[in-house]
Amino acid sequence: MMQAALSIVGAPRGESAGLWTLAWRRFCRDRVGLASFLIVVFFFGMMLASGLHLIARDWSEEVGVNYAPPTFMGAAIPDRAAPGAPDSAGSEGTRESRPAVVQSEIGRPVGGGDIDVADPLADVLAEIRAEFSGATAETGKAPTLVFGGDRWGRDVLKKAIKGTETSMFVGLAAAVLAAFLATVFGALAGYYGGWIDDLFNWFYSVFTSIPYLLLILAIAAVLNQKGTLTVILILGFTGWTGIFRLVRAEYLKHKVREYIQAADAIGASHARRMFVHILPNVSHVILVQLSLHVVLFIKSEVVLSFLGFGVGVDTVSWGSMLNEAQNELILGYWWQLVAATIAMALLVTGFSLFTDALRDALDPKLK
Numbered sequence: 365m366m367q368a369a370l371s372i373v374g375a376p377r378g379e380s381a382g383l384w385t386l387a388w389r390r391f392c393r394d395r396v397g398l399a400s401f402l403i404v405v406f407f408f409g410m411m412l413a414s415g416l417h418l419i420a421r422d423w424s425e426e427v428g429v430n431y432a433p434p435t436f437m438g439a440a441i442p443d444r445a446a447p448g449a450p451d452s453a454g455s456e457g458t459r460e461s462r463p464a465v466v467q468s469e470i471g472r473p474v475g476g477g478d479i480d481v482a483d484p485l486a487d488v489l490a491e492i493r494a495e496f497s498g499a500t501a502e503t504g505k506a507p508t509l510v511f512g513g514d515r516w517g518r519d520v521l522k523k524a525i526k527g528t529e530t531s532m533f534v535g536l537a538a539a540v541l542a543a544f545l546a547t548v549f550g551a552l553a554g555y556y557g558g559w560i561d562d563l564f565n566w567f568y569s570v571f572t573s574i575p576y577l578l579l580i581l582a583i584a585a586v587l588n589q590k591g592t593l594t595v596i597l598i599l600g601f602t603g604w605t606g607i608f609r610l611v612r613a614e615y616l617k618h619k620v621r622e623y624i625q626a627a628d629a630i631g632a633s634h635a636r637r638m639f640v641h642i643l644p645n646v647s648h649v650i651l652v653q654l655s656l657h658v659v660l661f662i663k664s665e666v667v668l669s670f671l672g673f674g675v676g677v678d679t680v681s682w683g684s685m686l687n688e689a690q691n692e693l694i695l696g697y698w699w700q701l702v703a704a705t706i707a708m709a710l711l712v713t714g715f716s717l718f719t720d721a722l723r724d725a726l727d728p729k730l731k
Contacts, residue, residue, distance in 0.1 A: 390724070394721045400718040401718050403710060410528050410529070411528055411529045414529035420529075423519065423526045426517040427505065428508070428519065432507060434510065439507040514688060515688070523680050524685070524703040527681045531662050531682045531683070534596055534661065535658045535665065538603065538661040541596065541599075542601075542607060543607055543650055546604040546607030549567075550564075550608045550611025552564065553615075554614070555637075564612075568609065571605045576603070583602065584674075585673065590676045591676050603664075611649065615646070623641060624641060651726065652727075655722060658715060659712055659719070662708070666681070666682050667683065
């Protein structure tokens with residue numbers, strides 16, 4: 365009996381899995397979450413490769429003809445009537461096959477047939493079209509590109525890859541800045557309370573009383589400065605309110621718990637209690653909100669760049685591509701619009717599904 369008890373006491377005990385290990389196991393059981401995670405990792409890899417100039421390094425080079433169509437559509441059809449085809453006047457044959465029009469002294473055509481007006485620029489336009497059709501052989505520019513070209517002949521696919529780098533970097537940097545500010549403000553307001561809590565709640569009320577999109581547009585219009593850093597600062601300094609509200613509530617809840625009272629009893633400082641003891645227990649909330657705000661800031665950057673308040677003219681993003689595409693779409697050139705829309709839709713959808721799966725894995729009580 366004593367030996368059995370000793371053997372039980374001396375038996376090795378397995379350690380229980382931690383919070384992040386259990387969360388990873390729950391996340392791996394979610395197939396949709398894993399698929400969305402792979403999409404996010406793919407875009408992250410594309411962003412890093414573009415930032416290191418491994419891909420899309422020559423996105424600004426004019427490698428194709430103007431408005432080069434996608435390869436699967438074939439080369440562009442020249443804008444001129446084919447021999448034997450009816451022209452704009454409805455007659456058969458080319459302009460050269462028509463009978464000459466006799467001009468009178470006052471410039472009116474005379475003759476016994478239908479009245480026609482001679483085009484004085486017909487020969488000039490014919491030469492321009494002939495030179496344009498032979499530009500590929502002379503300049504070495506491709507007549508088609510994989511996903512088409514823009515008005516300057518730049519590859520739309522490479523622009524979409526470079527736009528992924530810009531938009532994702534802006535979204536991530538702005539989300540990190542907003543999460544940092546919200547964590548500091550929420551920790552101070554929730555832990556100390558009193559006039560400090562009232563002060564930060566007043567700032568929160570001021571920022572949330574204005575619709576978010578109107579707020580960032582107003583600040584961008586007042587600053588009147590384009591650039592990636594400007595967009596990051598605008599989004600980061602205005603987008604901390606949502607995370608602040610949740611972090612403050614978590615600190616209000618955790619500051620009265622037993623482990624914080626024990627830390628107070630052993631003489632831990634206020635800063636250590638806030639950022640060493642409480643912060644790890646609320647980190648899952650911050651992480652989920654960080655992922656949500658990445659998506660929000662990517663869409664906000666697209667809106668700012670589309671309206672002309674975003675990145676500079678020497679930088680390409682999805683918003684600037686959509687801004688260019690609105691004029692091209694009128695002319696029937698749709699490929700830049702489709703490229704930017706597909707890239708943004710894939711990333712935003714994948715990031716949203718990944719955030720939902722991450723929230724379910726970190727907080728299983730939601731189910």
